[in-house]
Amino acid sequence: MTSEPTVEKPKEPPEPRPEPEPAPKPESAPKPEPKRALESAPAPKRAPEADPSRDDPVEAAESSSDDLMEAAEPAASAGHPVLRWALAVLANVTVMTALLVYFGWQRSAVQAFELGIDESILDMSTKDYVLRSVGPVLYPLMIIGVAGLLWLQVDHALAPRAKKHGTQDRLVRQTLRALSLAWLVLPLTMWALGFVLRTASFLAFPFSIGAGVLLTLYGTHLRTLLPGASPRDGMPLLYTFTSIIVCVSLFYGATNLAIYQGVSLAQNLVVSDLTRVTVYSTERLYLGAGKESALPASTGKAAYKYRYGNLRLFAHTGGRYFLIADDWRRDHGVVVMLAESSTIRLELGGP
Known part of the structure; x- marks a missing residue:
């Protein structure tokens, strides 16, 4: 009698046993992470920065005096x-x-x-x-x-x-x-x-x-x-x-x-108080004031042929001389204008 072959069934794995729960540990404060610990830590108090102007006693004195002046200015003015x-x-x-x-x-x-x-x-x-x-x-x-x-x-x-x-x-x-x-x-x-x-x-x-x-x-x-x-x-x-x-x-x-x-x-012009002027010229000037006289060659001024005296200097501006006669008056007299030139020469002062 033949016997049927027996097929072995695979064995199921045993069910895992539940591990025993660990005994509770005493509670302790959680350790913060390093970065968060730095962020949560209070920042140390910083010393106030020193004013650079206070380091120099001279500048400090000047700044304090300026402050006083600014404070006193409105009250004073x-x-x-x-x-x-x-x-x-x-x-x-x-x-x-x-x-x-x-x-x-x-x-x-x-x-x-x-x-x-x-x-x-x-x-x-x-x-x-x-x-x-x-x-x-x-x-x-x-x-x-x-x-x-x-x-x-x-x-x-x-x-x-x-x-x-x-x-x-x-x-x-x-x-x-x-x-x-x-x-x-x-x-x-x-x-x-x-x-x-x-x-x-x-x-x-x-x-x-x-x-x-x-x-x-x-x-x-x-x-x-x-x-x-x-x-x-x-x-x-x-x-x-x-x-x-x-x-x-x-x-x-x-x-x-x-x-x-x-x-x-x-x-109130007093003519006699003005400076006396004598004019020498190489050519005849035909002045309307003063006294004209011809110069002889023996005077040593051969280059100048005419002399004009009895004149007074009224003003000298703009390279021109303004002359009046000794007997000048407001209602009688003229003002002579002479430009500076190499052909004339003026002598100021004298008797």
Whole structure:
């Protein structure tokens, strides 16, 4: 009997046994990663950086002094901005130079007209005009400087009272009333003075216009200091228009002063005080002034044939000599003009 073959079945793998759970370990703080630990750690406090200017005691002292000056400047200059503005206008180099040149030209033109000649033939340079203006302009500038100092003293006494008491102070109230009309009253006063002192009124009237406008502007500034006063709109425009009026009054006053001095110089000209001049020429000049005489050859001046004496030097500008006779008068006499040339020679001075 045959037996069937037996087929062995593969054995299934045994089921894995569950591993025993490890015993719980005591809890501990998790260790942060190195990068996160650095990020989470608080940044150490850094010492304040030292100011390089403080390392040098000299620079530190200079910076501290500058700070003090900046802090003190508003307090020192807040009381008189009108005065600082007026000084900036008057002390402007362009304005002063133009004023000197204009004054010199105007005075020379009037003086030349009184002498019977035209100013253009004098051919003066800008330097000539300025040098002829320095002396006469010093007196008006001195008067303006003294008036400015007095104005500072008045402001020093008036501004604190306006800030503290306002219009309740009688002096402040009357001053504000007078300043508001100064632009009209002061010029009218100078004009009325002309009926009594004509020359003084003629010289002072143009400057009174500028002074009156400045006083009115100062009154407007004082009103801004009153208790409870609000800042006024349009103050920059007010300063601008006042600057125009002040500059025009300066040139107007310079014109009147130049006219007065030009006429005075021509009328008070003393011919004998001028330098004596003797002219030698190789040719006859036919001068309308002076005394002509022919030179003999024995004089040792063979190159010059004619001599002209009794002349005085009036001016020397632009390479030309302006001569007048010893007996010259405003209503009788001429002014001789000689250009520098190799054919003539001038001797100055002498008996």
